Amino acid sequence: MSPHPQSWLKTTPQGLYCVPGDFHIDPLRAVPRAVITHAHADHARPGNAHVLATGATLAIMQTRMGAERAGGALQALAYGETLAVNGVQLTLYPAGHVLGSAQLLMEYEGARAVVSGDYKRQPDPTCTPFEPIACDVFVTEATFGLPVFRHPEAADEIRRLLASVALFPERTHVIGAYALGKCQRVIATLRECGYHAPIYLHGAHVAVCDTYRALGIDLGDLRPATVADKAALKGAIVLAPPSAIADRWARRLEDPVVCMASGWMRIRQRAKAGGVELPLIISDHADWDDLLRTMRETGAPEVWVTHGAEEALIHAAGKLQIKAKALSLVGYGEEE
Amino acid sequence: MKQFSDLLERLLYAPGRNTKIALLRAYFATAPDPERGYALAAIAGALDFPGAKPAMLKTLAEAQSDPELFALSYDFVGDLAETIALIWPGTGTTPPDLPHVIDALRAAKRDAIPALIAGWLDLCDPSTRIALIKLITGGLRVGASLRLAKLALAEMGLMDVNQIEEIWHGLAPPYTELFAWIEGRGPRPEPGDTPVFRPVMLAHPIEDADIERLNWLDYRAEWKWDGIRVQLVATPHGKRLYTRTAEDISGSFPEIIDAMDFHAVLDGELLVIRDDEVAPFSDLQQRLGRKSVTAAIREKFPAGIKLYDMLFEGAEDLRALPFDTRRARLENWVTTHRPARMDISPLIAFNAQHELAALREGARDAAIEGLMLKRGDSLYLAGRPKGPWWKWKRAPLSLDAVLMYAQRGHGKRSSFYSDYTFGVWNEAGELVPVGKAYSGYTDAELLTLDRWIRNHTIARFGPVREVEKEMVFEVGFDAAQLSTRHKSGVALRFPRILRIRTDKPAAEADRLEQVLKLI
Numbered sequence: 134m135s136p137h138p139q140s141w142l143k144t145t146p147q148g149l150y151c152v153p154g155d156f157h158i159d160p161l162r163a164v165p166r167a168v169i170t171h172a173h174a175d176h177a178r179p180g181n182a183h184v185l186a187t188g189a190t191l192a193i194m195q196t197r198m199g200a201e202r203a204g205g206a207l208q209a210l211a212y213g214e215t216l217a218v219n220g221v222q223l224t225l226y227p228a229g230h231v232l233g234s235a236q237l238l239m240e241y242e243g244a245r246a247v248v249s250g251d252y253k254r255q256p257d258p259t260c261t262p263f264e265p266i267a268c269d270v271f272v273t274e275a276t277f278g279l280p281v282f283r284h285p286e287a288a289d290e291i292r293r294l295l296a297s298v299a300l301f302p303e304r305t306h307v308i309g310a311y312a313l314g315k316c317q318r319v320i321a322t323l324r325e326c327g328y329h330a331p332i333y334l335h336g337a338h339v340a341v342c343d344t345y346r347a348l349g350i351d352l353g354d355l356r357p358a359t360v361a362d363k364a365a366l367k368g369a370i371v372l373a374p375p376s377a378i379a380d381r382w383a384r385r386l387e388d389p390v391v392c393m394a395s396g397w398m399r400i401r402q403r404a405k406a407g408g409v410e411l412p413l414i415i416s417d418h419a420d421w422d423d424l425l426r427t428m429r430e431t432g433a434p435e436v437w438v439t440h441g442a443e444e445a446l447i448h449a450a451g452k453l454q455i456k457a458k459a460l461s462l463v464g465y466g467e468e469e
Numbered sequence: 470m471k472q473f474s475d476l477l478e479r480l481l482y483a484p485g486r487n488t489k490i491a492l493l494r495a496y497f498a499t500a501p502d503p504e505r506g507y508a509l510a511a512i513a514g515a516l517d518f519p520g521a522k523p524a525m526l527k528t529l530a531e532a533q534s535d536p537e538l539f540a541l542s543y544d545f546v547g548d549l550a551e552t553i554a555l556i557w558p559g560t561g562t563t564p565p566d567l568p569h570v571i572d573a574l575r576a577a578k579r580d581a582i583p584a585l586i587a588g589w590l591d592l593c594d595p596s597t598r599i600a601l602i603k604l605i606t607g608g609l610r611v612g613a614s615l616r617l618a619k620l621a622l623a624e625m626g627l628m629d630v631n632q633i634e635e636i637w638h639g640l641a642p643p644y645t646e647l648f649a650w651i652e653g654r655g656p657r658p659e660p661g662d663t664p665v666f667r668p669v670m671l672a673h674p675i676e677d678a679d680i681e682r683l684n685w686l687d688y689r690a691e692w693k694w695d696g697i698r699v700q701l702v703a704t705p706h707g708k709r710l711y712t713r714t715a716e717d718i719s720g721s722f723p724e725i726i727d728a729m730d731f732h733a734v735l736d737g738e739l740l741v742i743r744d745d746e747v748a749p750f751s752d753l754q755q756r757l758g759r760k761s762v763t764a765a766i767r768e769k770f771p772a773g774i775k776l777y778d779m780l781f782e783g784a785e786d787l788r789a790l791p792f793d794t795r796r797a798r799l800e801n802w803v804t805t806h807r808p809a810r811m812d813i814s815p816l817i818a819f820n821a822q823h824e825l826a827a828l829r830e831g832a833r834d835a836a837i838e839g840l841m842l843k844r845g846d847s848l849y850l851a852g853r854p855k856g857p858w859w860k861w862k863r864a865p866l867s868l869d870a871v872l873m874y875a876q877r878g879h880g881k882r883s884s885f886y887s888d889y890t891f892g893v894w895n896e897a898g899e900l901v902p903v904g905k906a907y908s909g910y911t912d913a914e915l916l917t918l919d920r921w922i923r924n925h926t927i928a929r930f931g932p933v934r935e936v937e938k939e940m941v942f943e944v945g946f947d948a949a950q951l952s953t954r955h956k957s958g959v960a961l962r963f964p965r966i967l968r969i970r971t972d973k974p975a976a977e978a979d980r981l982e983q984v985l986k987l988i
Contacts, residue, residue, distance in 0.1 A: 280534055281542045281555035283595065293475075300495055301488075379877060380884050399555065399595075400546055401481065406931055408877065410482045445541045452535075 135243030138270040142239070142246055144460050149248060149272070149439075153241055154221035156185070158248050161464045167204070168223065170250025171234035172197065173313060175465050179203065185210055187225055189233025189348050193313060196344040212261065228252040229263035230417050231314030232345055238266050247431065248272040253416065254423040255287060258321040259314070259350050265430035273428065274465070275441030276418040277396050280449075284396060284420040290413045291322045297390060297411055298370065305366045305386040306411070309375035309393040312338050314417050316372050317345045319394050320352045322415075323370070333358035333366060335373035335382065363387045379408040396420070428455055440465040470564040470593070472500055473508050474600035486617065493621035497648075504567045506643025511604055513615045515642055516571065520579040521586065521605040526553050529587055533557055550606065554590075554598035561592035564601075568643070574605060616714055626651035631668035631851045634715040639663040662706040666715040667734055667780050667788075668851035669700060672841060672858035679859065680822070688842040689792065690817040690825055693860055694775055695750045695838045695948070696740035697757070701774065703729040710739075721759050722772050728809040733802065734781035735774075738814065740836065742773030747836035750962070751950040775814040776803065777841075780849060788849035792857075795849065825861075832863050838947065839863040865945035866987055867967055868893065868979040871900055872940040875922045876933045878907065885915055886922040886934065889966070891942055892957065895981045900938055901957035903984060909945065909965030918969070941970040941978050949987040959984050 141152045149158045156166040163180035170176055170186075172193035177186075184191070184204035188211065194203040210216055212235065215224045220242075225235035228250050236249040245268040252263050252274070277284075298306055310316045316338050323332065331354040334342060342355055358371045367387050377383060378391050393409045396416025404412035419427060424446060428436055435456040438446055443459040450457035476496045483489045497505050510516050530553040531539045539556060546552045565573075570589065577585055586605065590598050619637070623630040628651070639660030640647055649655030675683075698713040708729045710719045719726050722739070741748040741756065748770075755770045756762070779799040780788055787795050796816075803813055817840070819825050829840050839862035847857030870891035878887035888907040892900040910918065921940060928935040945967040952960030959981070 279542050279545055280538050281546055281552060283555070283560070285560070285594070297479075301491070382884075384884050401551060401599075402547060405482060408484075408932065410484055410488075411479075412482065442541075442545070445538055448535075448537055448541075 135269075136241065138239075138241075138244055138246040141241055141244075142270070144462065148462060148464075149460070151221060151239060154218045154223070154239065156218065158237060159250065159465070161462075168237055169194070170228065170237060170248065171231055173231070173251070173311075176250060182206070184208065185216070185223070187212065187233045187235050190235070191233075192348060193233060193341065193344055196340050197313070226264050226266050227261035229254065229257060229260055232260045232317070232348060232350065234260060236263075236266060238268065244269050246270040246272065247433075249274065249427075251276070251418055252427070253419050254427065255284060255416075257287075257318050257417070258325055259317045259345065263427075265427060268431055268433050270435045270437060271428060271431045271433035272437045272439060272460075273424065273446075274418065275424060275438045275443050275446040277416065277420050278424060278438070278442035278444075278446035280421045280445070282396060282399055282420045283422055284399070284416050285414055287318065287322050287415045288326055290394075290415050291319070291326050291328075294323075294370075294392060294411065294413060295326060295328060297392075298368065301390055302368045304388045304390050305369055305371055306392055307371045307373055307378050307383055307386055307389045308413070309378040309391070309395075309409075310338075310372050312374060313341050315394055315415065317342060317350060317352060318417065319372065319413075319415065320355070321350065324351070324353050328370070329353060330369070331356045333369055333371040335359070335371070335377055337374050337377075338372055358385070425449060425453070429453065470567050470570065470601065471597055472496065473504065473511075473567050474564075474593075474597040476508070477600050477603070478596055489617050490621045490624065493618050494624050497618075497621060498625055502645050502648060503643035506645055506648065507567045507571055509618055509644055510642035512618050514607075516604070517607060518574045518605050520577065520582040521574065523549055523606050525583055526550075526586065526602060526606065529553075529583055529590075530556055550602040551599055554595050554602055557590050557595070557598055559591060560594045561590075562594065564593040564597045565589050567604075570601065570605070615716075622647075622651055626653075629852075634666055634668055636660050636665060637715060638665045638709065638711075638717065662704060664702040664704045664707040664709045666700060666702065666709075666711045666717075669698065669713045669736065670778075670849050670851065670858060671713070671853040672843075672860040673853060673855050675842070675859040675861045683822075683842075683859075685819075685822045685825075687844050687846070688859075689796070689845055690819055691777060691814050691841045691843070692817065692832075693838040693841045693862065694738040694740060694747065694814065695836050696738040696747075696753055696775075699737060699739040699774070700780075701725070701729055701733075701735040701737065703731050703733060705732060718757075721756060721762060723762060724767055725772055725774065725810060728811065731806055731808060732783050733779065735776055735799075735811075736778035736780060737774040737776040737811070740773055740775060741770045742810075743771060747775075749836060749950065750948065772810065774811040776811055777814040778849065791846045791848065792843050793845040829861060829863055837863070862947075865947060865967070866949070867943055867945045868984060868987075869941050869970060869973060869977070870903060870944050871938050871975045871978045872922075872936055872942060873900055873902055873938065874933050874935050875918075882915075885919045887915060887919070889918075889942070891944060893979045893981050893984055894976075895957065901981060902955050903957045903959050903981075904944065904946070904955070904961040904964040906942075906944060906964040906966050909967060910969070914966075914969060938975050941973040941975055942966050943968040943970055949984055951988060957981055957984075959988070 143150050147157050147160045147162055147164050157164045158168050159176040160167050166183045167181035168185045172190045177194050179198045179202035182205040185208045188209040191207045210225050212225055212227055215222050222240040224238045228234040228236045230251045236247050239246050247266050247268040254263055310319050333356050336359045390410050392411040394413040394415040398404045398412030398414045436450050438459045439462045447457040479492050534556050542556050543552045619633045620630050646658040650657050700711045702709045708726050710722055710725055741752040752770050779795050842859040844857045870893050873892045874890040875886040876888040890902050890905045892902040895901045922936055925937040926934045944964050946961035946964040948962045
């Protein structure tokens with residue numbers, strides 16, 4: 134009889150902790166040994182003494198925090214390769230969330246637990262698609278854990294954006310998007326939809342886009358919006374962090390159409406309260422249907438929910454005869 | 470249906486009037502007949518389906534999901550139509566045509582309607598479902614008024630919007646003959662015998678320079694009443710009460726319609742009048758926007774009209790006659806007909822400009838906004854021609870209030886804190902909000918205020934910032950009235966920033982009791 138993951142995978146103030154392996158997963162504060170699922174700031178925090186992650190995640194962490202703060206010793210593990218740590222077999226599998234994002238499979242004395250980090254099932258030209266991994270306990274997020282969240286195809290949302298660009302050719306379309314993942318996905322999807330004009334970037338987006346390109350993701354002609362003049366940006370598409378789109382930075386733009394790429398844009402009042410004129414429902418998290426589908430596909434009899442709208446997901450898991458509980462980890466879910 | 474739902478979605482988020490007009494115009498220019506006509510009818514509020522109610526839709530949606538999940542979702546989303554649309558399973562790609570939906574709903578028996586709607590919801594994607602639910606439950610607040618739709622149509626047809634207003638009330642959905650006329654494919658739809666709206670003549674505000682050079686004795690003076698401008702249209706085929714933007718408000722004022730036992734088109738001011746005394750505007754507000762009016766409300770806020778012009782007497786068009794002639798005709802007509810609930814707004818005799826100036830200064834009666842000046846030879850012209858008619862409003866009331874909260878504006882002002890909530894001191898020494906202003910300052914002042922607000926923020930509530938209570942505004946307004954909207958119990962009409970009082974400490978701003986005296 135293999136030991137139930139409950140006996141060797143614990144929640145601590147630093148986050149989820151693997152007892153026999155003596156490491157934390159996505160620790161909320163600096164620890165001696167960390168496994169990082171992906172490079173978003175709420176999952177990858179600075180100052181860990183030893184960090185294990187995919188090569189892409191390590192590269193992005195170095196870009197965002199600097200080589201020093203990314204961690205003491207950085208160890209890369211490719212998707213599908215297995216590493217033994219104190220009797221625990223660790224394997225990383227693609228999570229489809231952002232470039233480098235991974236699920237962590239831990240095998241210990243025959244028991245299998247998967248921590249999926251953040252993930253999505255929709256196609257994304259900038260990262261490797263999610264693979265469901267069979268396990269005894271599946272640890273999932275629930276950012277969009279309500280049945281009102283069903284994300285449309287990202288390409289359809291980008292086509293709505295392009296229709297608006299055609300309708301208002303004199304205006305600048307400025308899209309609020311997170312610097313890591315969303316920004317590059319929007320650009321790559323625009324390219325897939327046949328948009329090959331230069332795309333302009335807020336300064337905060339340049340470094341991560343450069344890292345993506347260095348890692349082999351083609352993003353086409355990108356230019357800084359910071360030095361561009363108003364006239365050049367007429368009719369153009371500009372990407373910026375969500376905090377900048379309706380604030381002072383945006384004054385350099387000509388009569389901007391304020392757009393926002395986020396799963397939260399599904400809720401109209403959220404979009405309206407944010408001063409968004411064209412909401413684009415593009416999310417890097419699984420929607421309701423994909424959360425349920427993924428739970429089923431892992432075959433796990435038990436699901437632990439890290440963060441998000443746990444209540445509805447646990448209710449729905451119960452109806453699927455899946456045992457579910459909330460870990461209520463505080464500190465995740467700031468990026469979307 | 471998809472194109473219509475895209476339009477509604479864009480209108481909801483569109484920040485400015487010009488953007489909304491551009492969106493409406495693009496839709497009307499590309500959507501086919503009769504769909505675009507039904508869309509126009511939906512915006513006009515001209516569609517009604519008594520068999521489709523929100524509660525019935527909620528039951529349908531709960532059956533599709535699970536009552537607990539529905540409750541959690543509704544709690545999160547906050548809007549019933551949106552929750553139903555989003556929770557409904559599947560994403561259809563073959564939504565029904567708008568004309569088909571309307572025809573089928575009109576033809577369906579009441580007990581067949583739920584299944585009909587459920588079938589359509591299966592065929593739609595979520596945003597089309599929202600549009601469909603809002604359309605059939607009549608909850609279509611699309612963020613665009615009928616007026617904007619008419620302006621978009623006027624742009625399409627390269628015509629003045631008054632040309633559309635003049636025939637609008639003779640038209641019916643799906644308005645195919647209107648679109649044919651606008652696109653130059655058909656004749657102007659003739660209103661025939663329907664009691665249609667006639668474009669009104671408007672006055673310019675008078676400026677100091679105009680006061681200097683006016684030939685005062687060419688003008689006639691009347692009080693400018695603080696009510697709403699209306700047009701009374703009564704023909705042998707019907708009776709209507711219109712606002713000056715051609716909105717039909719007959720249903721809200723049945724006692725006026727009952728009193729219109731004549732054949733004429735009259736111009737006047739709608740007011741609440743008790744025992745020959747005109748009540749303040751806040752009384753009239755109790756009557757506006759009501760679909761049905763109880764006898765108790767009619768009794769408490771009786772409506773009446775001060776007449777000041779006559780456009781048609783019988784079938785005879787008087788608009789090409791001079792004002793003095795129309796006025797004489799109106800006076801004779803009133804003497805002959807003595808219509809109930811109406812009398813003539815009197816002319817004010819004067820011999821020189823300074824006599825009127827003194828009257829305007831002294832006009833503190835709540836029902837008077839100032840004076841109107843109309844040249845004796847002026848014809849009745851649609852629109853706002855400069856010269857024949859002037860409005861000379863009394864000087865605004867003002868108070869010194871303290872800036873409490875600021876919010877970013879929309880469109881071109883989206884990066885600027887441009888909407889200001891201000892307050893005055895109550896007896897307990899607390900600031901209580903009395904109003905919100907977003908005009909009256911210069912662009913340079915806006916920049917200064919924006920910077921000041923960012924540097925003096927003490928709390929944030931979503932898009933709103935609370936600031937240190939240091940900035941004093943001199944706020945101008947037309948009237949103060951009692952209101953439950955603000956904690957202070959007072960609201961101001963047309964508040965605007967007159968001056969930024971950097972010279973004044975916040976503690977010396979006005980007190981609530983001073984504002985209460987102005988009511």
